Amino acid sequence: MSKPVTISDVAARAGVSPTTVSHALSGRRSVSPSALARVKQAADDLGYRPNQVASSLRTQRTHTVALIVPDIANPYYPAVARGLHDAIAADGYYTTIGSTDGERETELGFLDEMVRRSVDGIIVFAFAMGEEDLTRVVPARIPLVVATHNLTNAHDQVNSDDPAGTETATRHLLAQGITEIAFVSGPKGRGPGDRRLTGYTQAMHSAGIVPTASDIIRSDYTVAGGRQAVGELLSRPRPPRALVCANDLIAIGALEAARDAGVAVPADLAVIGFDDVDAASLVAPPLTTVVNPAYEMGRQCGRLLLDRLIEGYDGPPRSVVVPTHLIIRATA
Amino acid sequence: MSKPVTISDVAARAGVSPTTVSHALSGRRSVSPSALARVKQAADDLGYRPNQVASSLRTQRTHTVALIVPDIANPYYPAVARGLHDAIAADGYYTTIGSTDGERETELGFLDEMVRRSVDGIIVFAFAMGEEDLTRVVPARIPLVVATHNLTNAHDQVNSDDPAGTETATRHLLAQGITEIAFVSGPKGRGPGDRRLTGYTQAMHSAGIVPTASDIIRSDYTVAGGRQAVGELLSRPRPPRALVCANDLIAIGALEAARDAGVAVPADLAVIGFDDVDAASLVAPPLTTVVNPAYEMGRQCGRLLLDRLIEGYDGPPRSVVVPTHLIIRATA
DNA sequence: CTGTTAGCGCCTTCAT
DNA sequence: ATGAAGGCGCTAACAG
Numbered sequence: 001m002s003k004p005v006t007i008s009d010v011a012a013r014a015g016v017s018p019t020t021v022s023h024a025l026s027g028r029r030s031v032s033p034s035a036l037a038r039v040k041q042a043a044d045d046l047g048y049r050p051n052q053v054a055s056s057l058r059t060q061r062t063h064t065v066a067l068i069v070p071d072i073a074n075p076y077y078p079a080v081a082r083g084l085h086d087a088i089a090a091d092g093y094y095t096t097i098g099s100t101d102g103e104r105e106t107e108l109g110f111l112d113e114m115v116r117r118s119v120d121g122i123i124v125f126a127f128a129m130g131e132e133d134l135t136r137v138v139p140a141r142i143p144l145v146v147a148t149h150n151l152t153n154a155h156d157q158v159n160s161d162d163p164a165g166t167e168t169a170t171r172h173l174l175a176q177g178i179t180e181i182a183f184v185s186g187p188k189g190r191g192p193g194d195r196r197l198t199g200y201t202q203a204m205h206s207a208g209i210v211p212t213a214s215d216i217i218r219s220d221y222t223v224a225g226g227r228q229a230v231g232e233l234l235s236r237p238r239p240p241r242a243l244v245c246a247n248d249l250i251a252i253g254a255l256e257a258a259r260d261a262g263v264a265v266p267a268d269l270a271v272i273g274f275d276d277v278d279a280a281s282l283v284a285p286p287l288t289t290v291v292n293p294a295y296e297m298g299r300q301c302g303r304l305l306l307d308r309l310i311e312g313y314d315g316p317p318r319s320v321v322v323p324t325h326l327i328i329r330a331t332a
Numbered sequence: 333m334s335k336p337v338t339i340s341d342v343a344a345r346a347g348v349s350p351t352t353v354s355h356a357l358s359g360r361r362s363v364s365p366s367a368l369a370r371v372k373q374a375a376d377d378l379g380y381r382p383n384q385v386a387s388s389l390r391t392q393r394t395h396t397v398a399l400i401v402p403d404i405a406n407p408y409y410p411a412v413a414r415g416l417h418d419a420i421a422a423d424g425y426y427t428t429i430g431s432t433d434g435e436r437e438t439e440l441g442f443l444d445e446m447v448r449r450s451v452d453g454i455i456v457f458a459f460a461m462g463e464e465d466l467t468r469v470v471p472a473r474i475p476l477v478v479a480t481h482n483l484t485n486a487h488d489q490v491n492s493d494d495p496a497g498t499e500t501a502t503r504h505l506l507a508q509g510i511t512e513i514a515f516v517s518g519p520k521g522r523g524p525g526d527r528r529l530t531g532y533t534q535a536m537h538s539a540g541i542v543p544t545a546s547d548i549i550r551s552d553y554t555v556a557g558g559r560q561a562v563g564e565l566l567s568r569p570r571p572p573r574a575l576v577c578a579n580d581l582i583a584i585g586a587l588e589a590a591r592d593a594g595v596a597v598p599a600d601l602a603v604i605g606f607d608d609v610d611a612a613s614l615v616a617p618p619l620t621t622v623v624n625p626a627y628e629m630g631r632q633c634g635r636l637l638l639d640r641l642i643e644g645y646d647g648p649p650r651s652v653v654v655p656t657h658l659i660i661r662a663t664a
Numbered sequence: 665c666t667g668t669t670a671g672c673g674c675c676t677t678c679a680t
Numbered sequence: 681a682t683g684a685a686g687g688c689g690c691t692a693a694c695a696g
Binding site (some may be wrong): 004040049050051052053054056057062064071072073074075077078079080081085092094095096098099112113115116118139196223252278279282283284295 | 334336381382383384385386388391394396403404405406407409410413415417424426427428429430431444445447448449450471555579584610611614615616629
């Protein structure tokens with residue numbers, strides 16, 4: 001259990017002051033070649049590794065970014081995390097991830113802890129809390145990127161272009177002459193369903209069709225939920241010819257419901273999902289869906305943060321919209 | 333850009349010393365009721381939040397655990413991360429995750445940085461580096477849990493019971509009277525394929541069958557790789573009647589290859605996967621597979637760490653084996 | 665029950 | 681080109 005090597009140890013061995021060691025290793029001020037060589041040698045010999053905690057206390061920088069999501073095990077977020085990682089790793093930033101299960105208390109607790117830890121930036125995907133909570137818990141000095149739609153005007157934000165995605169999907173169906181199209185959403189006011197609904201409505205209106213209440217189905221964002229909701233839908237006297245679903249899991253549930261009911265996809269029922277999770281290309285038949293670029297979302301969040309952290313951008317909040325696009329497989 | 337509130341600010345407002353504030357808030361030594369009340373009030377008024385960086389420098393504890401994996405976007409690892417999170421969050425530990433793409437330099441760099449940051453523990457799932465690298469980079473004082481098979485005797489380790497899993501899977505096929513069973517592995521010496529192969533071999537031997545070299549197929553761990561390898565296999569003059577695959581992605585590729593070749597599953601070709609990723613239950617037909625409990629793996633890693641970090645266990649390295657089990661769906 | 669003192673390891677003036 | 685000194689904010693040892 002030998003003690004870690006400190007900068008003083010290196011200084012002693014190199015016959016210089018700690019100050020010179022610090023500068024020799026950081027390059028922040030010039031050091032004579034001979035001193036430089038001796039310091040490097042000594043550091044090497046001793047296996048010196050600068051203590052980042054001490055450095056952070058002194059410099060007020062931790063080179064750490066906090067990512068707060070509902071559940072890292074939900075297939076969407078790992079891709080976000082990876083995109084973020086790839087955007088910031090090269091500049092020496094690391095990520096601490098918190099899963100909050102969408103519970104307000106947990107979210108607040110995690111944010112509070114990250115502030116205590118002096119993280120250099122925070123990225124928020126989770127949201128049971130409101131904007132007031134956010135501004136109360138996170139001091140203005142810490143850059144914040146919000147990736148939950150419509151929540152903020154006070155912070156940088158990154159969103160995927162959900163309306164454009166479902167609009168394109170719906171148009172794809174309309175172009176095939178299909179007009180009886182239902183939208184299968186999540187619970188009202190929760191998650192991206194509402195934003196995605198607007199694109200569908202938009203496209204329908206453009207085609208001169210006014211969707212009725214019975215064309216908009218509420219589900220949750222799971223396979224089981226989609227299966228049940230669509231099962232009921234298919235037992236109606238006059239079921240729709242196509243479905244635009246708020247996410248892939250619902251769409252996969254819809255596929256199962258169609259199979260249960262002996263309805264052929266896409267001949268009798270066309271199905272389009274949203275997200276393009278891995279499973280989308282693996283189900284049978286492979287799912288036509290809107291690509292929601294999670295990786296890119298994470299990357300953009302990282303870039304906005306670095307812009308403030310490294311480039312010194314200090315202007316007003318900015319909004320990045322990440323484009324979505326339709327990928328046509330076999331269900332529509 | 334107001335400066336953060338420090339313990340001295342609280343002390344001044346409460347009319348006590350910083351020491352008393354520290355103890356009042358941590359409860360590590362008793363404080364008079366009146367002082368306690370004044371401190372709490374003052375802390376509340378000022379919105380004081382203890383600086384964890386300073387605390388860490390003083391206490392030599394960061395309450396942070398590093399998790400190193402090849403790729404957080406690979407569906408297996410988020411479940412591990414969640415299991416770890418759930419095991420340690422209640423005790424105030426947080427996780428920093430590094431994706432290394434299995435590159436030795438990246439792995440070493442990440443580990444080195446985590447040591448500099450004085451993390452309290454490290455969990456290693458990634459491995460291009462060898463055990464010498466590990467012991468060289470990570471000082472003995474930092475508890476380490478290794479979840480890469482057979483790499484260590486010097487550290488705590490957590491493994492899933494791979495051999496038992498494939499043995500059960502193979503027996504399940506043998507019990508149906510099927511004897512022409514091939515094993516589709518990954519690249520030799522990389523990943524869990526070799527360990528999973530042993531269970532297959534074991535079961536075959538028990539049934540008096542000696543697999544030949546042509547019964548063991550090399551692929552990578554992807555859908556595309558599995559599809560191609562099994563495609564070639566099926567074009568042999570006398571293809572096997574069943575496949576035990578080293579992971580689910582390979583198995584899903586096998587399903588595609590069977591469809592390509594017009595081979596009926598499971599009637600003409602039975603297929604068993606490994607892992608039980610989400611997609612396994614979603615493909616058609618739903619995949620029979622061995623459940624490899626990623627969440628539980630992560631949880632056990634966390635427990636081993638906490639045992640040393642909190643309980644003060646200081647004995648020899650321990651090994652935890654997480655059981656696997658077969659889940660029978662429609663492909664075998 | 666409370667306070668004073670010291671120092672965790674580093675970086676950054678300031679002085680030379 | 682180099683060093684001495686001070687302090688980031690906190691907590692532990694020591695003293696009362």
